[in-house]
Amino acid sequence: MIDLSFLTDAMDGNVVLAQKFLGIFKSQAPKQMEELKSQLAQQDWEAVSTTAHSLKTQFAYLNLTQLSTQMEVIEQLADNQQTATIYSLVEEANHNFLEILRTELLA
Amino acid sequence: METSHLLIIDDEVQYSELTKEYLEMRGFHVVLKHDGVAGLEAFKTTFFDLCVLDVKMPRKDGFTLAQEIRLLNEHIPLIFLTGQSLKEDKIKGLMLGADDYLTKPFSLEELYLRIKAILKRVKVQEKTREVNVFRSGGTVFNVQLRELQVAGKNCKLTSIEAKLLKLLFENENAVLTRESAMKHIWGDEEYYREYSLNVYISKIRKFLKEDPSLEILNLHGEGYKLISKVHQ
16 A cells, blocks of 8 residues: 655655656656556567566566565666566456556555 | 756656746756756856755766766865655765755745755855855865866966966955055066066966856956856
């Protein structure tokens, strides 16, 4: 679940900055998840690593720990080009993300 | 209190704007760049009190950038930001002389407090030693070593050139009279020194020409003024 208190704390209690963060996340993260899938299809491991790295941090600020951990693993797998499990992991993370997007961010 | 100037280099284009906005609210002047190449260019042409570097960036990563910044200015305080919690990265950052290290997600207040603490420490260190190094824009002048670095290029100055440049820096944005310059350099104000002074001023102008932020003005009948466009 998204925890906005964690984000607001990280923004030093500044609700305006926290709302701006959330706005950026809502517009940027869905596009990045789509990019991640296409980068994976093209086996562009450097791009996969960069995108997963960015998403990892964004999820962490929203205290979405499971998604953040999944992105960290994807980033490491891409860095080491250990691609056997990466496809299913991205699929699973995408499913989790869409669920959060549907139930919490777009509700 | 004088505003401290920060250079933040982070490839998270939109999120780093929030960091900039927050630090500006806390009273800093912030320049934001989004890759290591642009960051290094900014560092070469502008004076900063502290740099905040993201580690994982396109074109030039934060560690490489830190090494290149250190070649230009070995004393500039550096803080690394990273999404990695890997111990090896922290060690690498500290080995490169990082003054601090923050792992994302970090609190903006924590970043602010760490910057403040480092700047306070640096100011105390500067007060306790005689000013032997002058910095402005992309220029660093080490008086003791008589070494001048302009936009990343080094040159060695003669004793008189170094004395004159030190006087100009000590009187930055103020008038350095010809009489005062001659007295400090040669111990007298003999009229025939004026020609030599002009020659040395021309030489120093040549040394500084690669740095657009510095300019030596001739003030007719008075002397010279070293204008620094940094912080103006």
